[in-house]
Amino acid sequence: MNTKLLMTISAVTMGMAGLVLSFLPQEVASGLGVPEAAAVVLQVLGALYFGFAMINWTAKANLIGGIYSRPVALGNLAHFVIGALALAKLAVKDTSLSYLWVAALIYSVFAILFAYVFFTTPDLKSKYR
Numbered sequence: 001m002n003t004k005l006l007m008t009i010s011a012v013t014m015g016m017a018g019l020v021l022s023f024l025p026q027e028v029a030s031g032l033g034v035p036e037a038a039a040v041v042l043q044v045l046g047a048l049y050f051g052f053a054m055i056n057w058t059a060k061a062n063l064i065g066g067i068y069s070r071p072v073a074l075g076n077l078a079h080f081v082i083g084a085l086a087l088a089k090l091a092v093k094d095t096s097l098s099y100l101w102v103a104a105l106i107y108s109v110f111a112i113l114f115a116y117v118f119f120t121t122p123d124l125k126s127k128y129r
Helices: 003-023 025-032 036-059 070-093 098-119
Strands: none
Touching (some): 003 025, 003 036, 003 098, 025 036, 070 098
């Protein structure tokens, strides 16, 4: 699997979400219909996303999978699996929120890809040729 592509796409996705949540938390809160007091929580969430994006961006050139860069793969796997389950649970509970289905699908795809990376060993020959 091309982990460089996976790490780049996840970094860009989380980076964009992080920037939006960091700099526009009040607007996102009102768009989601949550109290403006939740804007601080959204801003902290944005910092988390941006931090994860920086980790993935800087680790994209590393060999990832099996025992290589295991903490990075495990952190991403945990984040995306837990996020996918939480989003899917809420989407099933309130079917009128179609954006939750989209987010749950994106999280599920990343969860599957990072599970594959975490539980398989990379091809060392192709990396060092």
